[in-house]
Amino acid sequence: MKKLLTVALALLLASTLFAAGSQETASTAAPKEITLDWWTWDPSMVDQNNAIIAKFEAANPGVKITQTMVGTKEYWTKIRIQANQNKLPDVYTMSSGYVEEWAKAGLMYNLDNFVKNDDTFNVFYKSIFDVVKGISGTDSYYAIPFALVTTALYYNKDAFDAAGVAYPTNDWTWDDFRSAAKKLTIDKNNDGKIDQWGFWFYGRYAHIEPWVYANNGKLIDRTTMRFAPNQQAIDALKMLTNLVLVDKVAPPQKDMTSFQQQDVFQQGAAAMWVDGSWFVDTLRKNVGDSMRWGIVRVPSGPSGSNEMTYGWPDSYAIAPNTKNPEMAWKFARYVAGEGLGLDVYMAGKIPSAKKLAEDPMFSDPNQQPGADMNMLIAQASGPMTTSFTQGWGEWRGYGGGETLGLNGAIDAITNGQLTFDAAIKKATDSANAVLARYYK
Amino acid sequence: MADITYKWHKSYTPWLFIFPTVLGLTVFRLIPIAWSFYLSFTDWNLLAKPTFIQLGNYKELLASEDFITILLNTLQFSVVYVIGSIVLGLALAVLINTKIKGISAFRAAIYLPVVTSAVAVGIVWNWILGPTYGIVNNLIEAIGITPPYWLGDPKLVLNTVASVQVWKMSGYYMIIFLAGLQNIPAETLESARVDGANHRQSFFGITLPMLSPTVFFVLTIAIIDSFKNFELIYSMTKGGPGNSSNTLVYDVYLNAFVYYRVGFASAIAYVLLIVVGLLTVANFYIRKHHTQPLD
Numbered sequence: 001m002k003k004l005l006t007v008a009l010a011l012l013l014a015s016t017l018f019a020a021g022s023q024e025t026a027s028t029a030a031p032k033e034i035t036l037d038w039w040t041w042d043p044s045m046v047d048q049n050n051a052i053i054a055k056f057e058a059a060n061p062g063v064k065i066t067q068t069m070v071g072t073k074e075y076w077t078k079i080r081i082q083a084n085q086n087k088l089p090d091v092y093t094m095s096s097g098y099v100e101e102w103a104k105a106g107l108m109y110n111l112d113n114f115v116k117n118d119d120t121f122n123v124f125y126k127s128i129f130d131v132v133k134g135i136s137g138t139d140s141y142y143a144i145p146f147a148l149v150t151t152a153l154y155y156n157k158d159a160f161d162a163a164g165v166a167y168p169t170n171d172w173t174w175d176d177f178r179s180a181a182k183k184l185t186i187d188k189n190n191d192g193k194i195d196q197w198g199f200w201f202y203g204r205y206a207h208i209e210p211w212v213y214a215n216n217g218k219l220i221d222r223t224t225m226r227f228a229p230n231q232q233a234i235d236a237l238k239m240l241t242n243l244v245l246v247d248k249v250a251p252p253q254k255d256m257t258s259f260q261q262q263d264v265f266q267q268g269a270a271a272m273w274v275d276g277s278w279f280v281d282t283l284r285k286n287v288g289d290s291m292r293w294g295i296v297r298v299p300s301g302p303s304g305s306n307e308m309t310y311g312w313p314d315s316y317a318i319a320p321n322t323k324n325p326e327m328a329w330k331f332a333r334y335v336a337g338e339g340l341g342l343d344v345y346m347a348g349k350i351p352s353a354k355k356l357a358e359d360p361m362f363s364d365p366n367q368q369p370g371a372d373m374n375m376l377i378a379q380a381s382g383p384m385t386t387s388f389t390q391g392w393g394e395w396r397g398y399g400g401g402e403t404l405g406l407n408g409a410i411d412a413i414t415n416g417q418l419t420f421d422a423a424i425k426k427a428t429d430s431a432n433a434v435l436a437r438y439y440k
Numbered sequence: 441m442a443d444i445t446y447k448w449h450k451s452y453t454p455w456l457f458i459f460p461t462v463l464g465l466t467v468f469r470l471i472p473i474a475w476s477f478y479l480s481f482t483d484w485n486l487l488a489k490p491t492f493i494q495l496g497n498y499k500e501l502l503a504s505e506d507f508i509t510i511l512l513n514t515l516q517f518s519v520v521y522v523i524g525s526i527v528l529g530l531a532l533a534v535l536i537n538t539k540i541k542g543i544s545a546f547r548a549a550i551y552l553p554v555v556t557s558a559v560a561v562g563i564v565w566n567w568i569l570g571p572t573y574g575i576v577n578n579l580i581e582a583i584g585i586t587p588p589y590w591l592g593d594p595k596l597v598l599n600t601v602a603s604v605q606v607w608k609m610s611g612y613y614m615i616i617f618l619a620g621l622q623n624i625p626a627e628t629l630e631s632a633r634v635d636g637a638n639h640r641q642s643f644f645g646i647t648l649p650m651l652s653p654t655v656f657f658v659l660t661i662a663i664i665d666s667f668k669n670f671e672l673i674y675s676m677t678k679g680g681p682g683n684s685s686n687t688l689v690y691d692v693y694l695n696a697f698v699y700y701r702v703g704f705a706s707a708i709a710y711v712l713l714i715v716v717g718l719l720t721v722a723n724f725y726i727r728k729h730h731t732q733p734l735d
Binding site: 076077080081083084101102105107193252253254255256257258391393394398399400401402403404408411412415417 | 487566567569570571591592593677679680681682683686693694697699700
């Protein structure tokens with residue numbers, strides 16, 4: 001009898017608990033939770049990204065964002081494997097260098113309907129969206145640009161002042177530039193060695209191509225999809241290599257092998273340098289107030305105008321098989337700038353979101369290079385070009401292969417290892433062998 | 441005495457013990473090796489499915505002048521590395537095969553580069569060998585000689601990187617040589633000394649011949665190690681200038697993880713496998729037929 005009572009009591013207790021649990025579940029039933037995976041490649045942005053996620057999740061109850069930060073060097077290998085396994089993250093960072101390949105391979109969600117039905121171009125610059133569309137080689141929008149990156153001539157104001165040379169302006173010509181570079185090339189201690197070069201470059205894309213486009217040059221014939229530099233491009237390459245070989249205002253690449261390339265300017269070993277606009281952020285962080293510096297447009301060549309900008313967007317793409325395309329689009333718009341402030345934005349990149357680009361603090365007068373930053377905004381609204389193709393990294397000579405391709409050929413000229421004509425022929429042959437694999 | 445039998449021992453018991461190793465070996469080594477052999481006959485960019493192209497990758501390799509350069513670079517690197525490692529490793533072992541106070545500290549110091557990250561070694565040597573501010577070139581200049589471009593001259597760069605690899609790894613071979621040296625009976629060397637042999641004669645007449653099994657062991661592993669040069673090349677030269685310091689392993693990396701030509705990279709990897717395999721077989725053949733262990 002006692003045993004029977006115990007069992008009955010236990011059953012009663014269990015059923016009460018069950019009923020209480022059911023009631024609890026029913027009363028707090030929340031909308032279905034949505035989880036989005038977000039992959040990015042810049043480890044320096046982890047904290048900013050976490051802040052963005054917290055803000056987005058607070059504004060969108062039931063949505064959870066999982067951030068995966070992959071180092072820049074491993075990003076493309078890892079995300080390619082994800083793509084191969086049909087496991088692309090809902091939202092992921094996309095480079096202009098791969099937009100064409102990925103769009104044509106069907107690895108990005110076609111955003112045309114979202115772009116059309118949303119107030120997209122009230123929030124973002126259509127021109128920057130159109131640049132991504134152009135690079136994709138399709139008639140559709142496959143990525144949401146969060147920034148346009150371009151190139152600029154960085155100059156050391158302290159070095160200019162010390163040499164008594166007027167600062168560069170946005171309407172500088174190549175002659176103005178070379179004249180200043182000569183005055184800024186200085187052997188400070190008269191030991192026969194140059195202590196401060198007027199300029200520094202090597203075969204890197206961001207060092208070379210702005211000059212090509214500022215002279216109305218073209219590297220790629222878009223009708224045949226072959227490497228075919230026109231005369232204006234050849235003239236630009238000749239002018240640059242002559243800075244080393246004839247004018248002797250820039251060092252050969254082999255003289256700088258112990259430097260990280262971006263350190264040459266920062267350490268005062270060169271008074272001028274052309275590279276990506278994102279180095280504004282690097283200089284602010286690394287140089288601080290220990291050096292005064294500014295930025296201007298890359299000088300115009302005799303056959304062209306520096307109105308033509310070498311610029312390309314960094315974007316977010318959405319997985320074609322995402323389970324939550326609407327929310328992925330909403331989040332991608334948010335992180336592309338709609339939900340951001342300049343405090344979480346990398347300086348030097350030009351926002352595609354109008355509210356960020358038009359924020360007066362984009363050209364923060366209290367931070368270098370101050371009002372010079374307006375030049376970047378002006379560039380973003382002008383004509384733009386790039387040399388991106390499929391196989392670009394290989395024929396251009398990029399990353400781990402930067403000693404090869406066009407990059408290696410230009411270095412071979414300045415290092416005195418090949419003549420100009422031989423190097424250009426070698427670069428042409430190797431580039432076209434690569435392009436022939438992608439464009440039959 | 442009868443064989444001991446255990447109640448728990450079954451016919452499958454040994455298989456259970458080796459199962460984790462066999463599984464690991466199969467999943468992480470054998471299957472990838474077989475799979476990459478298949479991939480070497482395909483065109484694969486990691487995104488789409490591999491496309492079978494028969495011998496296309498191998499034909500492209502053999503028709504490529506760059507590939508011949510890279511193959512020759514690999515062999516040159518190997519020769520410099522193997523000779524350098526054996527000579528320096530042996531010299532260091534002879535030097536520290538002594539019982540003086542604090543010898544352990546010297547041994548540890550010489551061994552330290554072996555366990556140092558190759559990328560860190562590459563970055564530091566890049567500074568040391570820097571053309572303008574590097575300490576080596578400044579010292580050379582101080583004695584009135586125009587210094588070379590250690591990493592910028594296509595004729596020098598490969599030997600420079602191989603030498604840094606020798607510097608990094610010779611401590612490892614030193615330890616092996618040291619073990620070999622300490623196995624040589626002291627009385628043999630002593631009797632040679634009593635018979636009037638000087639240091640040079642006893643080294644070349646006794647020490648070296650008695651070390652020959654060790655030398656061949658070191659030769660075998662140094663040859664295999666000589667092809668593992670990716671990290672230093674990546675951190676010091678990225679294969680440049682041009683292709684001057686590009687080797688097969690670096691080219692595998694470039695094609696697989698920079699250009700995403702995984703099939704082509706697999707073909708290069710198989711060429712590397714053939715080269716290493718042939719050298720190892722030759723080494724074993726010589727060891728078997730042309731040496732007589734003195735121990």
